[in-house]
Amino acid sequence: MPFIEESDLLELHKDVDKAQIINERLLDQIKIKNKELRKSKIQRNVLAGVTGLFLIGTLAIFSFSAGVSQSGSLESQNTNNLLVSIDSLDAIKARIDNLKEQNDELSLVKEFYLAKKFLEKEKIYSVQVKSFVDNNVTLASDALTNTLFVKTNPFYSYSLGNFETLDEARSFRFQLVKMGFKDAFVASYQDGKRLAIEDPY
Structure with missing residues (x-):
């Protein structure tokens, strides 16, 4: 097993800590977006339910008032119904505009999650430092999010770092x-x- 200088080990730990902090921030952002998405869905469903009840109630009131009311002239009834209808239409239009805005916000969140799923399917590069016969390795901690412990028949490989480009991985390997x-x-x-195993240069 090669000897590691304490300063090099400290630098390596700093790099690992930085990567962990970035991953934790991304996870926090995802959790916040999930909460916002759930809250927006609930608000949208409640608003749709209230709008539906409002429309049903308005129709019931109109039908009830048309059937029960026998006093007054036909013109005054039509004028009153027309005023109520215009007010109701304005309220419904305002609610529809609000729902459109919420739908636009939900579309942005959906695009964020689709991009994240796409990135999970992308190819990454890592530097393999050791192979083991079994997977009973204390180095593979769940807290180290930028390490890979992968079964590569018949061994288990232990790799450090998750890099988007081959050049970054090569620099880390150096x-x-x-x-x-x-x-x-x-x-x-x-x-x-x-x-695949990549060319080191």
């Missing part, structure tokens, strides 16, 4: 080699499976 991990190499992964 730092690990300088620290003593002479056998470290870059591999590409997708959906939690290793695709």
Whole structure:
């Protein structure tokens, strides 16, 4: 096993901590968006229910008042009904506009989640530092979100870092080699499976 200088180990821990902080922030943003999405859906459903009840109530009042009211002239009844109808239409139009705005906001949140799912399907690069016969490894902590512990028949591989580009992974591999991990190499992964071992240069 190669020897690691304490300063190099501290730098490596700092890089891991930075990546963890970024991942935690992204998870917090996702949780906030989920809450907003749920709240908007509930508000939209409640508003739709209230609007439906309002329309049913308005129709019931109109039909009731038309059947019961026998006093007064036909003209005054039509004028009163017309005034109530205009007020009701304005309220319904305002609610429809509000629902359209909420629908636009929900579309933006939906696009965010679709982009996130797309990124999860993308190819990433990581630097493999060790292979093990079994998966009983204390290094594979759930707290380290930028590590990969993948079954690559017949072994389990332990990789550090999650990089979008091959150049970033190669740079990280170079730092690990300088620290003593002479056998470290870059591999590409997708959906939690290793695709290929990449050229180190």
